[in-house]
Amino acid sequence: MTRSVTEAVAALGTWVSGLRWDAVPAPVAERLGTVLFDVLAANAVGARTEGQRAWRAAWPAPPGHSPVVGGGTLTDPVTAAWLNGPATVCLELDEGNKYAKGHPAAHVFPAVLALAAELDVAGEELAAALLAGYEVAARFGEATSLRSGTHPHGNWGVAGAAAGCARLLGLDAERTAAAIDAGSGLPVAGHFDSALDGNPVRDTWLGAANASGIAAARLAVAGSARNTGTAARTLGELLGSFDPEKLGEGLGSRFLISGNYFKRHSSCSYTHPVADLLIDARAHVDVAEVTEIEVHTHALAAGLDRTTWHNQLSAMFSTPFVAAVALLHGEVAPRYTELAPQEAPEIADLAKRVRVIEDPELTKRLPANRAARITVRLADGRSHTAEAANPVGDTDFQPLDRDRLGVVFAGLLDGDQAVLRAVGAVVDGMPAAPGARALLAPLAG
Known part of the structure; x- marks a missing residue:
């Protein structure tokens, strides 16, 4: 199976590096904006919890350009990824994907947003990286059947974070594939009982996943990463089983982000x-x-x-x-x-x-x-x-659009419309933004 995984990851590398935002179908682009709105709003609500305030206070944040959402801080990308990842999922409000069997955006967006702010890439490049990362993460989730008792946080999604970050760094197809492969070799083996037992380590798996995605892309920049079909061993043997055919199914025409779901309840x-x-x-x-x-x-x-x-x-x-x-x-x-x-x-x-x-x-x-x-x-x-x-x-049942999500999050933010306006400004301004740094900085406020 290793060879088929290698070939499938190579195809993903080609697609990610060649993705053009102006060629993305309009409904897919619109859905990406709604997903980004949801993730940033969930991050902002989570950042207000006592646990996330304590997490930020315990973590020294060196100066930088990457916003800690709702944390009043601009820091380096890895620190931002570690802090924003857990805040996004701690209240179980972030979007998910039933085909991926988990939460693709939470594995990808904190890393991509943090790195985009550091690199100050144009808004279209940020949008393309977010979409590429989501699609790769969702496909890895769909391809993975985790062993009973394994929690889906922090394992298959790392490949998506690596893909999105590789796109931001301008890597070619070969090095992008190498970054994706490296990401698939950096999974968390978390047990589902951590969630049932109420152990917050479960939330930090998202910080680890996003930070690992940045690391995997940097490894490819250094020329140290190789595409060797690593997922066949990590996801396909140690953590469960893996179907590489799912990675390329409808690639470029079938967007898994279009089949995601949004949440109105603060629960699994x-x-x-x-x-x-x-x-x-x-x-x-x-x-x-x-x-x-x-x-x-x-x-x-x-x-x-x-x-x-x-x-x-x-x-x-x-x-x-x-x-x-x-x-x-x-x-x-x-x-x-x-x-x-x-x-x-x-x-x-x-x-x-x-x-x-x-x-x-x-x-x-x-x-x-x-x-x-x-x-x-x-x-x-x-x-x-x-x-x-x-x-x-659920997209196939009673989907929630951005307006309805705004109502849900307004209630959770005690009517604080300033937060939702800041999130909305990022979503609406992203495609035309000349640089991600100024676009994203207000999220820290």
């Missing part, structure tokens, strides 16, 4: 269809009469069945917690996930009455459908059952 995406269904169920059931909530879901989500939580991260990865919050409050927002169990006895009590069951028929519908079915049983013997093929925000 696997919990979203459950939350959607239970928010709708509030019109049909009396919460005080609920004796049990039975959740049928697919194999990827079935392990999120813990009925207790220790902190915000473990709450966001507990379907019983999310189900209880959705039914009780009609939303799943950080103000609920940050509550300790003793601070929210009504949530803790209802969560204990939630059962999560894998339905093999729902598993068969992956990845096109991330389905769930709920049955709410009441004390008088009545019940309410409903099913959703995908969560709200």
Whole structure:
């Protein structure tokens, strides 16, 4: 398989180095802008959390040109990547891609934005690098089937960060392929239980991925990187299995960014269809009469069945917690996930009455459908059952556009429109910007 991986990565290197922004289809360019809006807004919201404030305070940031979003600091690219990566994902609000089985943009955008500010590249080059990085990351995610228990943060996405950074550095096809290969040799082997246990090391895997992407591209600049099909061994043996044919499928015509999803709940995406269904169920059931909530879901989500939580991260990865919050409050927002169990006895009590069951028929519908079915049983013997093929925000179901995302993030930012205006200015100004440095600097404010 190593040879086929090498050939597929070489083709990616050719595509990335030759991508012209003015040849990108208009709907794809528009989607990139929406994804960038989402990622920067999620980063800004995450930067306000106590944990990310402490992370920034503990990390010396030398002066530079790369913004720490919402951190009041301009620093070097690697430091910015380490700080912005975790902030982007810490509240589970960043976009994802069901075909990649994870979060391509969060693996790529912090690195590319940070390096673009240092290099002061033109806006069109920044846009091309973001798109190239996203597509490479998403294809590596689609090609990778991780072993059971492996978390998708920090492994397959590094190749995309390397691709985007290689594009910014102006590398030719061969060296771009070498950078992508090097990125695939720098994965994090993180266990999914870190999320379930509420260990924030899970968030830092995104800092590692973005910093590693910059390193892989620099390695190619130095002439020290080689395209040897590394992913066949790292992603295809150590961490799971790998299908190199997925890397080139429809390359240049099939853009995986067009099939992404956006999130309206502050929780793992696997919990979203459950939350959607239970928010709708509030019109049909009396919460005080609920004796049990039975959740049928697919194999990827079935392990999120813990009925207790220790902190915000473990709450966001507990379907019983999310189900209880959705039914009780009609939303799943950080103000609920940050509550300790003793601070929210009504949530803790209802969560204990939630059962999560894998339905093999729902598993068969992956990845096109991330389905769930709920049955709410009441004390008088009545019940309410409903099913959703995908969560709200999925491109194939009820997509969220930039305006609707703006409403979601405005609520999370307590109506602070200045932040969203700054993010919007970056998105709208990017294609025509003469340099990324002045474009991106206001994000630090």
